[in-house]
Amino acid sequence: MVSRVPQRLESFGDILTPEEASEPILAAPVRAALMEWLEEIWAKDELEAVGLKPRRRAIFTGIPGTGKTTLAHHLAARLGLPMLLVRPEQFLSEYVGASARAIGQLFQCVQAQETPVFLFFDEFDSMAAKRMTGGKNQVAEQDHNHQINTLLKSLDTLDTFAVAATNFGDRIDEAVWRRFEIQIDLAAPGDAERRRILERYFAPFMLPRFALDELSEAMATATPALMRQFCEHIKRQIIVGPKANWDMRREAVLVRVLETVKPHPDAGLPRLWSRKLDDRACAALPWPLQKNLDAYPEPSAPAADASGVVTDFKPRGR
Ligand SMILES: Nc1ncnc2c1ncn2[C@@H]1O[C@H](COP(=O)(O)OP(=O)(O)OP(=O)(O)O)[C@@H](O)[C@H]1O
Ligand SMILES: [Mg+2]
Incomplete structure (x- = not known):
């Protein structure tokens, strides 16, 4: 039996308001990429005059805790949009056909909103893993491939900003990856x-x-x-x-x-x-x-050898 997929935006994740966002402290290359993107968005009219559109999709890669969610939320806030933090595990399902249907419903639901929503796909690899062929479980493979095709179609008609985050960029389906026009790697801070x-x-x-x-x-x-x-x-x-x-x-x-x-x-x-x-x-x-x-009393730097090991470490009281 296929489980019924609810239609409310909240069914697909959490809605984060611009007011809740905090500004990340970004390494120079990430800050430059973000500013470049924002400038492009702010130049929408000028770009449209020459038949171009600002890019609206980005994929953030980086190990856990590098600030992917924080950066997406900050970006949404700078655009004045609420962010839907899509949690794939909340609506994807192992029932045949159910995940593809849920993805279709998510995008429909987003498009039907009166005010635009900034879409953020967390753990995107669990939703957009590479398509498979030739494995033992053909039914599961076909189901997954159907899910990716639905995702591709949905992304092609999506009319809002979307950012996807993953700790495993190499697991993302290549055609899906290509739909995200900006790729930013969140390296550890300098x-x-x-x-x-x-x-x-x-x-x-x-x-x-x-x-x-x-x-x-x-x-x-x-x-x-x-x-x-x-x-x-x-x-x-x-x-x-x-x-x-x-x-x-x-x-x-x-x-x-x-x-x-x-x-x-x-x-x-x-x-x-x-x-x-x-x-x-x-x-x-x-x-x-x-x-x-x-x-503080006048600082006195502790003695340390060249490798950084402290040689005169004396505990001080409170
Ligand atoms: N650049 C940053 N400047 C200041 N604080 C940051 C920055 N990046 C992350 N943090 C803080 O670190 C915590 C984790 O950040 P965040 O959840 O955005 O990481 P993530 O890359 O999305 O992690 P995960 O892959 O686990 O989802 C948050 O509390 C956030 O406030
Ligand atoms: Mg995150």
Whole structure:
């Protein structure tokens, strides 16, 4: 029996309003690609005068936590549009024909909206995986291929902005990929962006420049999501720890934070997570954290050997 697919926009995912969006801190190439696209959209009339249209579809690739959803939401907000965050697992089904039908209904539903909606396909590889032939399960293959054909047709008639995100660009069907005219790879943030990300997520606490530099360097290759988790968990410790009578010395807090906030095993270890307390960034973290830079005593950089291993690491009290 084929399950009934509901028709409301909310049945296909979450609707995120422009007001809920936050501005991502982007690496220079990503920022440049985004600005180029926005300029193109704002030049719609001029482009149409010469028979061109601004591009309206992009695919964002990148490992989890690099900010694909955040960037799409920010873009939708800059265009003043609500974003439908399509969750394929919410409406795709293993019943023969059901997924293709649901995809058709999703696009119909989007086209029928009075005000335009910015479409964002999360985990797009689960919806648009390459077509298959010659396998053992012919019924499943045919069903999947039918789903991709429906998706292609739907994309060809879609009259709104659409962004797809995936951690596995190589799994996307090539014809579907071609329908997305812009491909942006969200690489890990650079040094300057990491400092700004740390500043944003440590706020209202402030870090002196040398501490930001050290932490940023020790977190090279970390995703913005991991950096956010790290900063927020330190702040959480600062608030909850004294109430719960935890050891609030800097080293004790850092041990607890580094033990529970960790990169995914496949993502590779940023230096801070491989050296932990031995990393000079830990000794550079002024403690306790202050909300005003003037409240810190004069900085004294910790001694470290050339490889970044701290040689005079002395715990300071609260
Ligand atoms: N460039 C950025 N600047 C500031 N914060 C960011 C940035 N990128 C991501 N974040 C933060 O990291 C968290 C994860 O981001 P997001 O969900 O956008 O990543 P994603 O690439 O969509 O991950 P997934 O592949 O798991 O869906 C969010 O809380 C977001 O606020
Ligand atoms: Mg996401």
